[in-house]
Amino acid sequence: MWEQIRSNQIRSMILVILMGALLLAxxxxxxxxxxxxxxxxxxxxxxxxxxxxxxxxxxGDSIILNMSGARKIGPQDHPRLYNVVEExxxxxxxxxxxxxxxxxxxxxNAFATGRDPQHAAVAITSGLLEKLNRDExxxxxxxxxxxxxxxxxxxxxxxxxxxxxIVILAWYASRILFFSGMTGGRRRSSSSGGGGFxxxxxxxxxxxxxxxxxxxxxxxxxxxxxREYLADASxxxxxxxxxxxxxxxxxxxxxxxxxxxxNKATAPMYISNPFYKKGMAxxxxxxTHPPLTDRIRILKAMGGASYTDYENAYRKIKGSSVIPxxxxxxxxxxxxxxxxxxxxxxxxxxxEISDIEDKVERTRETxxxxxxxxxxxxxxxxxxxxxxxxxxxxxxxxxxCPHCGYVNQV
Amino acid sequence: MGAGAIIGIIIGVLILILAFIFIGxxxxxxxxxxQVKNAWAQIDVQLKRRYDLIPNLVETVKGYAAHERQTxxxxxxxxxxxxxxxxxxxxxERAKAEGELSSALAxxxxxxxxxxxxxxxxxxxxxxxxxxxxENKISFSRQYYNDSVLRYNNKTQMFPSNIIASMAxxxxxxxxxxxxxxxxxxxxxxxxxxxxxxxx
Numbered sequence: 001m002w003e004q005i006r007s008n009q010i011r012s013m014i015l016v017i018l019m020g021a022l023l024l025a026x027x028x029x030x031x032x033x034x035x036x037x038x039x040x041x042x043x044x045x046x047x048x049x050x051x052x053x054x055x056x057x058x059x060g061d062s063i064i065l066n067m068s069g070a071r072k073i074g075p076q077d078h079p080r081l082y083n084v085v086e087e088x089x090x091x092x093x094x095x096x097x098x099x100x101x102x103x104x105x106x107x108x109n110a111f112a113t114g115r116d117p118q119h120a121a122v123a124i125t126s127g128l129l130e131k132l133n134r135d136e137x138x139x140x141x142x143x144x145x146x147x148x149x150x151x152x153x154x155x156x157x158x159x160x161x162x163x164x165x166i167v168i169l170a171w172y173a174s175r176i177l178f179f180s181g182m183t184g185g186r187r188r189s190s191s192s193g194g195g196g197f198x199x200x201x202x203x204x205x206x207x208x209x210x211x212x213x214x215x216x217x218x219x220x221x222x223x224x225x226x227r228e229y230l231a232d233a234s235x236x237x238x239x240x241x242x243x244x245x246x247x248x249x250x251x252x253x254x255x256x257x258x259x260x261x262x263n264k265a266t267a268p269m270y271i272s273n274p275f276y277k278k279g280m281a282x283x284x285x286x287x288t289h290p291p292l293t294d295r296i297r298i299l300k301a302m303g304g305a306s307y308t309d310y311e312n313a314y315r316k317i318k319g320s321s322v323i324p325x326x327x328x329x330x331x332x333x334x335x336x337x338x339x340x341x342x343x344x345x346x347x348x349x350x351x352e353i354s355d356i357e358d359k360v361e362r363t364r365e366t367x368x369x370x371x372x373x374x375x376x377x378x379x380x381x382x383x384x385x386x387x388x389x390x391x392x393x394x395x396x397x398x399x400x401c402p403h404c405g406y407v408n409q410v
Numbered sequence: 411m412g413a414g415a416i417i418g419i420i421i422g423v424l425i426l427i428l429a430f431i432f433i434g435x436x437x438x439x440x441x442x443x444x445q446v447k448n449a450w451a452q453i454d455v456q457l458k459r460r461y462d463l464i465p466n467l468v469e470t471v472k473g474y475a476a477h478e479r480q481t482x483x484x485x486x487x488x489x490x491x492x493x494x495x496x497x498x499x500x501x502x503e504r505a506k507a508e509g510e511l512s513s514a515l516a517x518x519x520x521x522x523x524x525x526x527x528x529x530x531x532x533x534x535x536x537x538x539x540x541x542x543x544x545e546n547k548i549s550f551s552r553q554y555y556n557d558s559v560l561r562y563n564n565k566t567q568m569f570p571s572n573i574i575a576s577m578a579x580x581x582x583x584x585x586x587x588x589x590x591x592x593x594x595x596x597x598x599x600x601x602x603x604x605x606x607x608x609x610x
Contacts, residue, residue, distance in 0.1 A: 079536065079539050079540070079543075080539055080543075083539065083540075083543035083546075083547075084543075086543070086547065087543060087546045087547050087550050088550075090452055090456075090547050090550045090551045090554060091550035091551075091553060091554060092554075093445075093449070093554050093557075093558075134542075238550075240553070330561070330564075332557075332560065
């Protein structure tokens with residue numbers, strides 16, 4: 001996949017340069033309009049551009065993780081998730097274990113971020129963690145690890161941070177321009193005497209500031225589609241089980257409407273916080289994936305787990321090619337493994353019951369994790385097995401079980 | 411005189427180019443060989459982890475299913491055998507011993523399905539997760555190891571890198587192959603007749 005890695009590096013550079021050009025154009029207009037000198041505006045734009053790039057490169061991952069409210073977990077917090085990530089780290093041949101983050105959100109989503117495989121993180125929402133069985137979780141994590149392995153993360157990180165800040169800058173700039181156009185602009189135009197020229201500059205400025213976020217979005221759309229397919233292909237190869245990822249994507253697909261309404265419901269809480277707005281813009285950008293239905297159909301049409309199999313399935317459904325030539329050339333025949341669920345012979349009713357039990361177990365596991373991350377302790381009553389959650393403020397050495405009255409040691 | 415100098419320069423440049431190609435291919439081979447070594451170390455880590463987990467598992471299961479002695483002993487024996495071979499066996503020998511351990515474990519985990527009390531035990535559930543994951547990690551590291559060996563072997567056998575490989579003594583790597591038929595068969599047999607399988 002070296003073409004992919006190379007193309008990601010080149011695209012990262014192009015993106016940085018394009019963003020620079022866009023900023024310079026905005027700076028030029030601001031400079032002419034506010035300081036009567038293009039140079040001042042250009043210098044400001046260059047400084048802003050430099051700082052943005054530095055921040056995006058070195059701090060981008062923590063900014064994104066912080067904004068999404070992600071919290072780092074260790075092996076003890078959620079053994080299943082930690083193990084699955086480690087399995088995929090091994091399968092992909094990644095040198096370093098990525099950090100694992102949990103986002104306390106019922107929405108179904110996951111992402112990978114970081115600047116290189118040595119500084120990478122995988123984040124998953126509690127909603128998704130709760131919904132997926134082991135094979136599905138493995139598929140999702142494999143997809144995210146593939147983003148790390150294919151060096152997609154740096155490009156996506158730069159894109160989301162640079163675009164996020166451009167959107168915000170343009171937003172503020174357009175408002176400053178608008179208000180000063182009402183008041184200060186008139187004064188200036190009378191002093192310089194070039195009223196017609198000022199109006200043209202103002203118009204261009206407004207158009208650019210409206211266009212900036214749209215251009216940024218288009219760039220982001222252009223860079224993010226193919227790599228999703230490639231990450232799916234790598235994910236299928238790592239797990240040897242395309243069905244897992246396909247079934248996880250189906251769950252995402254089915255819950256799409258629910259997620260949106262949940263976001264709308266929680267949004268009013270944060271309306272005064274500009275950082276949340278920024279976060280929203282980036283969340284929207286994250287949604288620029290190719291249609292889920294296509295991805296599911298391709299994964300399900302795979303006859304094996306190799307890149308060649310993915311290429312064939314893609315060709316069958318989309319009619320074009322997706323995998324780089326070098327990956328196809330070295331691609332060997334790879335068989336799909338069987339599901340990891342135990343092959344017990346069960347009646348249909350029993351199967352459903354065990355599915356429900358699994359779901360209950362996963363929900364409990366995830367909610368325990370979320371409580372623990374909030375410093376709550378969980379204690380099981382030694383007498384009747386009732387589970388009690390103790391808030392971090394609970395300091396007493398003993399606790400009476402509310403169910404049977406037995407007094408437990410804390 | 412002038413022509414001789416030019417020819418000399420051309421030959422010098424050619425030798426220089428050849429040397430660079432040689433260095434590039436040689437370094438590529440070393441890189442791939444190191445990848446194979448690394449991948450092997452990964453398998454080793456996971457296999458050791460499995461040796462450590464098994465005594466715990468056997469103890470926990472014993473508390474609930476003492477009369478599955480045969481199955482438990484088979485697991486313990488397979489583990490001890492695999493661990494003794496781990497010291498100095500060849501890749502093929504190890505693969506065989508580890509494959510046997512895998513199928514003994516699969517039998518044990520299948521038998522355990524019949525003990526609801528055991529399956530409700532938190533300690534056992536945690537152990538089971540660790541063991542399942544370790545099994546997965548073994549097969550994923552094996553997968554990665556075999557991929558690395560394949561890439562390395564291709565490089566040592568394909569022209570022109572094979573010339574440098576044979577000159578510098580790069581030996582082809584050995585695949586870690588577990589008999590898949592046996593692996594697939596084991597759980598099925600134990601589901602239908604859990605305790606009467608001959609030889610278990």
